[in-house]
Amino acid sequence: MKIQELSKGLFKENPILVLMLGLCPTLAVSTKAIYGIGMGAAVIFVLTCSNVIISLIKDFIPDKIRIPSYIVVIATFVTIVDYVMKAYTPELHKSLGIFIPLIVVNCIILGRAEAFAAKKNVLDSFFDGIGMGLGFTLALTLIAVIREILGAGTITLKLLGYGWIVEIPHLNPMIVMILPPGAFITIGLILGFSNILKKR
Amino acid sequence: MEHYLIIIVSAAFINNFVLSRFLGLCPFIGVSKRLDSALGMGMAVIFVLTFASVITYMIHRFLLLPYHLEFLKTISFILVIATLVQFVEMVIHKTAPTLYESLGIYLPLITTNCAVLGAALLNINENYNLLESALNGFGAGVGFTVALILMASIREKLELARVPRSFKGAPITFIIAGILSLIFLCFKGIIAE
Incomplete structure (x- = not known):
């Protein structure tokens, strides 16, 4: 039961590839693998915490003002992530830029709050948040790795001086894949091919 | 004068909100499925963005900064935008019922449009003054509308094209957006940064 809540976000209901939620940050930050992982971690934290809190307080919120209340809860956690990242990983915070505060308007988070956390118990909501967040991270990192390999010929997994930058030899990078058009074309092709896989 | 023009052109075309940001x-x-709804959505977005x-500039300048409450930026901005959208909806409903009819469901949807919060945050990051913020918001709205209208016109023609079945809908739309974005890259050379 719990495993199911966790695993459905990874493939069957993957927020990016199947539900097509949260596309703006996906396309904007997927220029390096590490950005994908960083953004994914921020989303996992916000999604899990807001899911848990909302499922805890769902009985006290009057139905009419539930959306504004959810947004306040979400915005609080986003502010926490924003400041923590600014303090401990300033480089990453700078490259992700306004897309960290923009997690507030990411449809995945409000969507899960409304569709799942407002109806289910705390434990289920917790696993749903982690599963959906992991699914988001997985898809985002996949797109980032594809774009970085094709656009720069490297895979960057380096943060605060730790980790590696893998260089792919004998590859002529196409700069356009790092630029905005590359993002649109990559996600278009990925969605198309995942449709083909789904039909099988 | 030229400075202000540059802000508008840059927000609308060079750093087009949809295609490059x-x-x-x-x-x-x-x-972007139909041209008339794209136009309605675009108008509503220009209005709300400006x-x-x-308003977010004024809140940041006169409320958050003097009392050292910058950490409330995200929360206060999103609430203000949500309220503003409701307010605009009521005003348009009273004063211009025909416009309200044509905008329809697109007005409430704007709250979750990340372009609005994005523009507000960019204004703060770039240290724009009141007029510059307003122009940046307006330019961003115009850029959004231009991109939306271009896309809607292409998609109306696309109905007649033979697209592989798995690529119908969102996938082909993204690939076309990629080509549009490639075209918008050409605006980059207009202004030396």
């Missing part, structure tokens, strides 16, 4: 993609994919830029 990736803000407001959900309505861009969702509402107003929201002015």
